[in-house]
Amino acid sequence: MTKKGRRRSPEQIVRAIQEGEAMLAGGKSEAEVFQKLGVSEGTWNRWKNQYGGMKSEEAKRLKELELENRRLKELLAEAELDKRMLKEIAEGNF
Template sequence: MSKIRWSNYMIKKKYNSEQIIRLLRQAEVILSHGEHVIRMCKQLGISDATYYKWRKEYGGMEISKVKRLKNLEVENMRLKRAIAELTLSNLILKDVAEGN
């Protein structure tokens, strides 16, 4: 049975939006000095897939814009939930009114 070498596996970390923006800025600086993406990711402790995903989602955004986007997403989810609850209540009331 082979031993698992934990040093070869990256431990999954959770980053908030501000940390992601800071890491992307650090990545830009490192890459501007001619470093390759793989080495830059290793320096920052992230995978290259994570880097590309973050760059696609947060690239060029400022922290204030990311906070606003996250707040809007939370508000949107809350409103969708409220609409679903009202729609369900409306359907129940229609069934009761029809005598079902």
């Protein structure tokens, strides 16, 4: 039986990394830390690469910026599509 995954907020991830680092510094093994946090080694490494060294506020701001960037890209794609359609209509190629 597999454990259903859950999404964690950037703040929760940063806190989990800090907690895990403290446990590792306290002499716990990686396996114990991963089990306590309920994550796999791959998840831990991905979190460390993405959020390592960040504070909770910085991680939250990063997620907000990523979301804003995605929205802006979608708006740009829609605008470019509208521009292309208007150009084709103006040329009579419809």
